[in-house]
Structures are given as C-alpha cells and as structure tokens.
Amino acid sequence: MKQxxxxxxxxxxxxxxxxxxxxxxxxxxxxxxxxxxxxxxxSDMWKLPTAFDWSSYQTAFExxxxxxxxxxxxxxxxxxxxxxxxxxxxxxxxxWKFKGADTIFTLILFGMFIPYQSILIPLIQFxxxxxxxxxxxxxxxxxxxxxxxxxxxxxxxxxxxxxDEMIESAKIDGAGFLRIFRYIMLPLSITGFVVVAIWQFTxxxxxFLFAVTITTSSQQPIMVALxxxxxxxxxQWNVQMAGALLAALPTLLVYMFLGKxxxxxxxAGSVKG
Amino acid sequence: xxxAKAVSERSVTVVxxxxxxxxxxxxxxxxxxxxxxxxxxxxxxxxxxxxxxxxVSLSNWNSLVPDLSFAGLKNYIYLFHDFxxxxxxxxxxxxxxxxxxxxxxxxxxxxxxxxxxxxxxxIFRNIFFFxxxxxxxxxxVVWQWLLNPSTGVNLxxxxxxxxxxxxxxxxxxxxxxxxxxEFGVPVAIVAVVIAAVWQMTGFAVAMYLAGLRAIPxxxxxxxxxxxxxxxxxYRKIIIPMLRPITVSVIIIMAHISLKIFDLIYxxxxxxxxxxxDVPGVYxxxxxxxxxxxxxxxxxxxxxxxxxxxxxxxxxxxxxKGES
Numbered sequence: 138m139k140q141x142x143x144x145x146x147x148x149x150x151x152x153x154x155x156x157x158x159x160x161x162x163x164x165x166x167x168x169x170x171x172x173x174x175x176x177x178x179x180s181d182m183w184k185l186p187t188a189f190d191w192s193s194y195q196t197a198f199e200x201x202x203x204x205x206x207x208x209x210x211x212x213x214x215x216x217x218x219x220x221x222x223x224x225x226x227x228x229x230x231x232x233w234k235f236k237g238a239d240t241i242f243t244l245i246l247f248g249m250f251i252p253y254q255s256i257l258i259p260l261i262q263f264x265x266x267x268x269x270x271x272x273x274x275x276x277x278x279x280x281x282x283x284x285x286x287x288x289x290x291x292x293x294x295x296x297x298x299x300x301d302e303m304i305e306s307a308k309i310d311g312a313g314f315l316r317i318f319r320y321i322m323l324p325l326s327i328t329g330f331v332v333v334a335i336w337q338f339t340x341x342x343x344x345f346l347f348a349v350t351i352t353t354s355s356q357q358p359i360m361v362a363l364x365x366x367x368x369x370x371x372x373q374w375n376v377q378m379a380g381a382l383l384a385a386l387p388t389l390l391v392y393m394f395l396g397k398x399x400x401x402x403x404x405a406g407s408v409k410g
Numbered sequence: 411x412x413x414a415k416a417v418s419e420r421s422v423t424v425v426x427x428x429x430x431x432x433x434x435x436x437x438x439x440x441x442x443x444x445x446x447x448x449x450x451x452x453x454x455x456x457x458x459x460x461x462x463x464x465x466v467s468l469s470n471w472n473s474l475v476p477d478l479s480f481a482g483l484k485n486y487i488y489l490f491h492d493f494x495x496x497x498x499x500x501x502x503x504x505x506x507x508x509x510x511x512x513x514x515x516x517x518x519x520x521x522x523x524x525x526x527x528x529x530x531x532x533i534f535r536n537i538f539f540f541x542x543x544x545x546x547x548x549x550x551v552v553w554q555w556l557l558n559p560s561t562g563v564n565l566x567x568x569x570x571x572x573x574x575x576x577x578x579x580x581x582x583x584x585x586x587x588x589x590x591x592e593f594g595v596p597v598a599i600v601a602v603v604i605a606a607v608w609q610m611t612g613f614a615v616a617m618y619l620a621g622l623r624a625i626p627x628x629x630x631x632x633x634x635x636x637x638x639x640x641x642x643x644y645r646k647i648i649i650p651m652l653r654p655i656t657v658s659v660i661i662i663m664a665h666i667s668l669k670i671f672d673l674i675y676x677x678x679x680x681x682x683x684x685x686x687d688v689p690g691v692y693x694x695x696x697x698x699x700x701x702x703x704x705x706x707x708x709x710x711x712x713x714x715x716x717x718x719x720x721x722x723x724x725x726x727x728x729x730k731g732e733s
Contacts, residue, residue, distance in 0.1 A: 145528075146526060152520075152523055152528065155520060155523075155538070156534060156538075159537050161556070162552045163550070182672075183658060190436060196426050209572070225448075226448050229444055239729060241449060243725055243729050244728075245448070245449070246725060247541030250721040251460070251717065252668070252714055254543040254690060254693045254694075254706075255463050255710040255713060257463075258462070258463055258464060258706065258710070258712065259458075259695065260455070260459060282452075285448050285451060313437050314437040343544070343548075345671070345675075346690075346694075348514050358544050360547045360672075363547055363548070363551065366675050377551055378552070380551075385544050385545065385548045388545070391543065392542075392543035399539075400539060400616050402618060403613055403616050404620055
C-alpha cells in the first residue's frame with residue numbers, strides 16, 4: 138500500500154511538471170502582454186509586472202481589428218458551406234453507395250493530405266482569372282473546396298453509425314433521397330455538425346498559407362496580420378503577445394466551451410472508416 | 411419530391427425483396443447528382459492542379475512573365491545541386507525524426523499517466539490538449555519570444571554551462587559531410603521541434619487515450635490474475651496493443667512535418683545558413699517573393715511526392731481493411 142502511495146505521488150509530480158511545461162508559454166504571454174514597454178526585457182521575462190498596463194491590448198486591437206473581422210467574414214460562411222457539402226457527400230457515400238463509391242471516396246480523401254503548395258500556383262492563376270484573387274470570397278471558396286475531403290470523411294463516418302434499416306424503412310414508407318436527408322439524417326446529425334463545424338472553424342481560423350498567398354493588406358485574415366506585426370516595426374513584444382492572445386481567443390473559447398466536441402473532431406479527422 | 415416519392419414507391423412494388431440486384435431509381439441518380447459537384451471540384455482543384463503544377467515545374471517560368479516552354483528536368487536538377495535545398499532536405503529529415511519521436515514517446519507517456527484514474531485528470535487533459543486549438547503562427551510568435559537567445563529559458567541553461575543561442579545558432583551537432591552538405595542536427599531546428607512538440611503532443615495523447623479506453627478491462631484483469639505487475643501489463647500487453655495507433659500517429663505527424671510552413675515561417679524563417687529552412691518556406695519565398703515559379707513548382711512536387719510515399723499506402727491499406 139505504501140509503495141502505491143509513493144508511485145501515485147510520482148505520477149502526480151510528473152503530471153504537474155508536464156503541465157507547467159505546457160502552461161509556461163501562456164504565463165509568459167499573459168505577463169508580457171500586460172507589462173509596460175520598459176519592463177518588457179528579455180532577462181525579466183519571467184517576472185510579474187510591477188503595474189498593469191493594458192495599452193498593448195489597445196495597440197494590438199487597433200492594428201488587428203480589421204483583420205479580425207476579415208477572419209470572421211471568412212470563417213463563418215466557409216464553415217457552414219463546407220459542413221453542408223460534407224454532410225451531403227457523407228450521406229451519399231454511406232447510404233447511397235454505388236459501384237466505385239469507395240474508390241471515389243479514397244480519391245477525395247487524398248486531397249486532405251496533399252501539401253497545398255502543390256496546387257497553389259494554378260490556384261492563384263485561377264483566382265486571378267475569375268476575379269476572386271485578394272478577396273475574402275476567394276478565400277471562402279478555397280476553404281470550401283479543400284474542406285471537402287475532411288468534412289466528407291467526418292460525415293461519412295458519422296452517418297455510417299446510423300443503421301441502414303432506418304433508411305430502408307423510410308424508403309418503404311415512400312420517402313426519397315432528399316426527404317430522408319431532411320427528416321432523418323439532419324435531425325440525427327446535430328452532433329456531427331457541431332464536431333465538423335468546430336473542426337473547420339478552428340482550421341480555417343488558424344490557416345496561414347492560403348491566407349498569406351491569396352490576400353494582401355486590407356483583405357488579410359488575422360493570422361497574416363499577426364505575423365506581419367512581428368516583422369513590421371521594432372519588436373514590441375508586449376503588443377505582439379497581446380496580439381497573439383487576441384488572435385487565439387476565438388479558437389481557445391471554442392475549445393474551452395466545446396472541448397469535448399473539439400477532441401472528437403481531432404479523432405474523427407484522423408481515424409478512418 | 412412528388413415524382414421521387416412515386417418512383418421510390420413503385421420501385422418497392424416492382425422489385426421483389428428477394429431480388430438482390432437493386433434497381434437504379436431516381437433517388438440513386440439524385441444521390442449521384444449531389445455528389446458530383448464535389449467530385450468535379452476535387453478532380454480539378456486537386457488532381458488537375460497537381461498536374462498543372464507538375465507541368466509548370468517542367469517549364470522555364472522563372473520570372474514574372476509566364477513562360478511555359480518545356481525545360482525538361484532543369485528545375486529539379488538545379489534544386490538538387492542547390493545548397494539551400496540540400497539544407498532543406500536535411501532539416502526536414504532531422505525535424506521529422508525528432509518531432510515524431512518525441513511526440514510518440516511523450517504522447518504515449520502522458521496518455522498512460524492520464525489513464526491511471528488520477529484525481530484532476532480532466533484538468534491535466536485540458537492542459538495537454540489546449541495548444542491544439544492554437545494556430546502555428548501563434549505558437550511560432552510565442553516560442554520565438556520564449557526561446558529568444560538571451561531570455562529566461564537560456565538564463566536557466568547557462569547555469570549548467572550550456573550557452574545555447576537556439577534559433578540563431580548555426581551549429582550543427584554531430585556534423586559530417588555528405589557531398590557538399592553538412593549533415594547532422596542543427597541546434598536551431600531543436601528550438602522549432604520544441605515548439606512543434608508543445609503544439610502537437612495533445613493530439614497524440616488524445617489518440618492514445620482513445621486507444622487505451624478501448625482496451626477492455628478484462629485484458630488487464632486476466633494479466634493480473636496471472637500475477638503480472640502493472641508495469642509488466644503495460645510493457646508486455648498494453649503498449650503492443652497500441653501499435654496500430656502509433657502507426658496512425660506517425661502518418662498524421664509525418665504529413666504535417668513534411669509540409670510544415672507556418673510555424674517555421676513565423677518563428678525563425680530560413681535562419682542563418684538555412685539551418686531552419688524547409689521546403690515549405692523555400693517554395694513560398696522562391697515562388698511568391700522571387701517569382702521563380704518553375705523552381706517553386708518543382709519544390710512543391712517534391713513535397714507532394716514525399717507526403718505521398720506515406721499517405722498512398724496508408725489510404726490503400728485502410729480501404730482494404732474496410733471492405
């Protein structure tokens with residue numbers, strides 16, 4: 138019994154030490170963001186501020202607010218559209234299987250893993266051609282298209298758990314493709330929508346490569362603006378940390394309040410079939 | 411809707427239940443019609459665009475003006491002789507091995523710890539997972555500050571006589587020459603690995619925890635009956651049972667690591683002597699800052715191939731496992 142208490146203590150100590158490692162950046166971020174500029178020095182990084190100074194938040198907010206809005210305009214329609222598209226695809230690929238459906242599914246799935254650098258040059262040419270280059274709708278379009286693989290995968294797995302008998306009996310009752318989707322699948326897939334929406338919201342909000350190559354200046358989403366904040370002037374670390382917190386806030390809030398679905402999304406995005 | 415209903419009703423009456431071969435109804439066509447836009451989009455925007463990038467990579471388009479005349483493998487040959495790209499390949503390899511190795515070991519360890527029914531388990535779990543909600547750009551900005559060559563972390567290391575300059579360091583540990591390129595582990599890459607591990611370990615923990623929870627209690631009970639200690643149960647039974655999860659974690663982490671761009675771009679950039687450069691950063695800079703489109707396309711194709719080596723067998727084997 139004594140040995141057990143000891144080993145328990147060791148477990149707790151390891152967990153606490155690891156937690157400190159994971160929380161260390163948050164502590165430094167918070168502390169730095171409320172320090173007046175003259176206290177922001179590298180050697181005093183760990184010290185608490187002598188006085189709270191919120192001006193870095195004000196500066197960061199003034200600089201990042203327009204980009205924050207851009208990100209909202211981007212993430213809301215892109216999330217909704219790609220979730221809806223994924224739901225329809227997942228429905229077809231799980232409940233209306235046809236010959237070759239699995240091959241098509243695998244072909245779609247591959248799009249999830251490609252490095253986006255390998256489609257970026259033609260993508261930009263294409264967006265210029267149709268006049269959507271350097272626009273938020275252009276970015277929405279890109280995220281909807283390249284969101285198809287993951288949202289389809291997630292909904293397909295989700296719908297696979299709904300028994301086929303339910304669909305069959307609905308068919309016998311005379312319900313068709315759309316009716317079954319509207320009155321059986323949709324009501325049953327609220328959790329699925331939450332999981333997929335959280336996943337897409339987080340990914341699109343945090344995405345950088347498309348954002349930095351497709352948009353410039355006033356059209357840029359928050360992550361690009363945050364990155365520019367560090368390159369543009371003499372590094373004001375307190376402003377940068379405040380900016381990083383602002384940029385991270387929406388996804389952190391989602392994680393805090395819907396963490397269960399967030400983790401489910403992580404797992405759904407990685408495990409197939 | 412009315413016709414669909416009528417047809418599906420008729421199909422029920424016309425096709426007897428005993429008949430295996432289902433007749434294609436309007437509903438089946440409707441299903442195809444709803445799927446086909448996505449399929450067309452994927453065919454164009456994934457496969458078509460990859461093809462077009464491949465074509466550009468074989469062209470002479472290395473200026474602002476598109477020039478799609480055929481250049482053969484010129485751009486690829488140039489890259490493999492290029493010091494920067496050679497450094498990129500070394501960095502990618504080193505980064506991938508270190509990153510995946512640490513994520514797997516740490517992920518498995520933390521998951522097993524959390525599986526011990528500790529009090530406050532959910533608090534620990536939330537702490538290990540939360541970096542997953544952050545963007546690589548945020549992670550890069552914060553860790554750039556944390557691992558700044560003259561900050562707190564390093565003051566701590568100095569006490570032990572380690573004068574690390576982290577991401578500004580150009581030292582390459584255990585270096586030896588392989589052709590023109592200096593091989594080994596660049597110190598600066600370790601800084602990026604720390605940040606990446608901080609961000610992604612939660613994912614491995616989530617995967618392993620799900621795996622651990624799926625192992626039936628009877629398995630442990632049976633082993634305990636046979637007199638195995640908890641440690642032996644993990645070493646001999648549980649950890650081997652987690653092997654399929656390790657494969658998945660390796661695949662997921664490898665594809666993230668092989669195409670990594672934002673973390674490094676935000677945190678260190680290419681670094682002095684390209685000690686932290688990776689193909690993703692090189693592709694971005696050479697294409698969109700330097701207008702060397704054909705070179706950029708060639709880098710992109712090499713990146714794609716490196717990912718495909720992992721992903722294609724994985725996709726094929728998991729499809730086989732399904733049917």
